[in-house]
Amino acid sequence: MSTADTKALLFDVFGTVVDWRNSIIREGEWLNRSRDLDVDWARFADRWRGMYQPAMEQVRSGARPWTVLDALHRESLDVLIQEFGLQDLDDKERDHLNRVWHRLDPWPDSVAGLNRLKRRFIIAPLSNGNVSLLVNMARYAGLPWDLVLGAEIAGHYKPQPEAYLTAARLLDLPPARCMMVAAHNDDLQAAARLGFATAFIARPTEHGPGQQKDLAPTGDWDCTVISLDELADVLGAE
Numbered sequence: 001m002s003t004a005d006t007k008a009l010l011f012d013v014f015g016t017v018v019d020w021r022n023s024i025i026r027e028g029e030w031l032n033r034s035r036d037l038d039v040d041w042a043r044f045a046d047r048w049r050g051m052y053q054p055a056m057e058q059v060r061s062g063a064r065p066w067t068v069l070d071a072l073h074r075e076s077l078d079v080l081i082q083e084f085g086l087q088d089l090d091d092k093e094r095d096h097l098n099r100v101w102h103r104l105d106p107w108p109d110s111v112a113g114l115n116r117l118k119r120r121f122i123i124a125p126l127s128n129g130n131v132s133l134l135v136n137m138a139r140y141a142g143l144p145w146d147l148v149l150g151a152e153i154a155g156h157y158k159p160q161p162e163a164y165l166t167a168a169r170l171l172d173l174p175p176a177r178c179m180m181v182a183a184h185n186d187d188l189q190a191a192a193r194l195g196f197a198t199a200f201i202a203r204p205t206e207h208g209p210g211q212q213k214d215l216a217p218t219g220d221w222d223c224t225v226i227s228l229d230e231l232a233d234v235l236g237a238e
Helices: 020-035 041-050 052-060 069-083 091-102 110-118 131-141 161-170 185-193 228-234
Strands: 008-011 122-125 178-182 197-201 223-225
Touching: 008 161, 020 041, 020 091, 041 052, 041 069, 052 069, 069 091, 069 131, 091 131, 110 122, 110 228, 161 178, 161 185, 178 185, 185 197, 197 228, 223 228
Parallel strands: 008 122, 008 178, 178 197, 197 223
Antiparallel strands: none
């Protein structure tokens, strides 16, 4: 493939760059130990993430006004607190738990791969996360973004076209000079429809050992890799 015209790499973040599931399990198990709890945090993480798309769809459909992801996560958490018997957590503990999404660990290849790619391309998140969440995550995980494009800048959640097109417009680039990098085929499909180049990175354990989707590319993406280091190799980054 020719990448001569590619100027910017725009990244999905949750699952593509950071390991949300194991990060939530890690913090939850610490809470189990500190509070003498017996919560199944793998199931908790899966339930929380399972509420992600339905919550955003309420915003996308116009059923509710624009609401940032931190607030949507907190509403979902309040439901799960009842479901998992965590009513004894005080407000400070609930807020800290909700901000686990700000403290997600990168995949082992992410930081080195991004640093290599940054030497050749503009790199930025194109995520449904809000700006403060993505900035805090970048500082926690050492993600070397050139800029942070949070969802509230566009006022739309992926896969709405405005989410992708706003990122390209802010970079003063046509979509064809931007490459969407994601571990999710539906994200790449939405970007490709708008003229973006696409790169699929396999993250077969994002959803744990029982993952059933996004195990392989399902479209004719421009690039398919198993790590960000491999992407850097393919794209000719040093």
